[in-house]
Amino acid sequence: IISVLFALPSLLSVRKISPLNAIRLSFEKSGSKFDPLTWLVYILMAAFVVGFTHLQMKTWVQTLAFTVSIGIAFLLLIILSKLLMFLVKVLLPKSSSYLWRQGFANLYRPNNQTLMLTVSIGLSTLFIGTLFFVQGILMSRVTLSSGSNQPNMVMFDIQKTQKVRIDSLTKAFKLPLMNQVPVITMRIEEINGKKASVDTNNRRAYRNEIRATYQDSLTAAEKIVDGKWIGKIKPEETVYISLDQRYADQINVGLNDKILFNVQGMMIPTVVGSLREVNWSRMQTNFRVVFPAGVLEEAPQFHVLMTRVPNSELSAKFQGEVVKNFPNVSVVDLDLVLKLLDEILDKIGFVIQFMAGFSMVTGWIVLVSAVLTSKNQ
Known part of the structure; x- marks a missing residue:
């Protein structure tokens, strides 16, 4: 669709060319430049970019920010191109050799492609740089997650009666207890006295566990x-209680709002006392809702334990002992997950580099073609 839209302005301009214009000199004025259909195509192009961006980002704030940023970059490149042509025309010494004067004069001659090439090369460079920037962010996150001070094995569904024995088994293998937390399942029953049937604007808060x-x-x-x-x-x-700031925004609650939780049949009234900023990229258990100690200790719960295993041999032995003695406990080796993710990111990096190289080669072909075309005119 976008290819057709970008091709339409050139095709629409052809429809108004009379046979007589084909033999006129190119520097003669072609008459009125305003064409409603052409401007309609430009509007459709902008609408398509906005719509496609929103389809990817899901939020209008990010969509408009991205679209406006691209528009600003586009305008800056146009201004830069115009400024370049003006400076060359004004500042080029007349005493320069014919070769230099003729070469720089081609930047502002009639039907030149300076504006188009400047914008195309500038936007291509911008997007290629963005791709490498995103690749660097992804690679750095994987490196951080797989650091020597981060846990690489997680065990969950540990029952209260199994907690002490799991701890002893972990210590017997000389593994650290890096993160051990209880997990309680619950639902929101009321927010500020309103149930889901009444609070129609906030049903998302009541839907999930x-x-x-x-x-x-x-x-x-x-x-x-x-x-x-x-x-x-x-x-x-x-x-x-303390809520994750983003989660609080999603369910439309703030400080001092009252939330009634249904903890597997037991109603617990609470008040939002604080909002937290949570770094979800850290390799540890994070929660949207955190209760203070002294409330949920007797509630039905299971525990999650995270540790770090130095090598795959010890990991296999430890997992075997856990499965043998605690068949209900699930074990996830995060090293395997991180290695798989690392391989995927390596492939993504190769694709990004290939696309960057392909774009640069294509740009040089277009540039050489434009130079050869102008040379033969």
């Missing part, structure tokens, strides 16, 4: 951005 935890302190991946963190409470005190 929530995996929450309780802890008395923040982790390295969490930072309070609003409100006050309360890590522990006494019985009969108000339960102040």
Whole structure:
């Protein structure tokens, strides 16, 4: 579709060319330049770019930001091209040799392609640079996730009665207990006294189950951005919970809003006491909802344990012992996942480099073709 739209302006301009214009000199004026159909095509091109961008990004803020940024880059390249032609025309010394004067004069001669080439090469360079930038971000995240101080094995569905024995088995293999947290399943029953049947504008909050935890302190991946963190409470005190900031925005709640949770049949009233910024890229357990200690200790729960295994041989032995003694516990070797992800990113990097090289070769072919065409005119 976009190829057809970009080709239409040239095709539409042909329809108004009379046979007599074919033998006229190219520097003669062609009459009125305003063409409603051409401008309609330009509008359709812009609408297609906006629509396709929104289809990929899903949010209008990011869509408009990307589209406006591309438009600004496009205008800056046009201004740069016009400025280049003006400076060459004004500043080129008349005492220069014929070869230099003729070469630079071609930048602003009639029917020159300076504007088109400047914009094309500039936008191509911009997008190629963006591709390499994205590749670098992805590679750095994988490198960070697979660092020597990050866990590479996770065990979940550990029951309360199995927790001590799992800890002992892990220590017997001389493996560190890097992250160990309880997980409680619950649902939101009411928000500020409104149930799902009444709160029609916020049904997303009631639809899915929530995996929450309780802890008395923040982790390295969490930072309070609003409100006050309360890590522990006494019985009969108000339960102040902490929400992930993005999750709070999604369900349209803020500080001091009241949320009633259904913890597998037991209703627990809470108040939003703080909002957290969570680094979800860290290789550890993170939660959208965090309760203070002293509330959910007796609720039905399972535990998640994360550790780091130094090599694949020890990993295989440890997994075998876990499966043998605790058949209900699931074990995930994150090293295998990270290696697979690393291989995928290597292939993506190769594709990016190939596309960048292909674009550069294509650009040089277009440039040489334009030079040869102008040389033979």
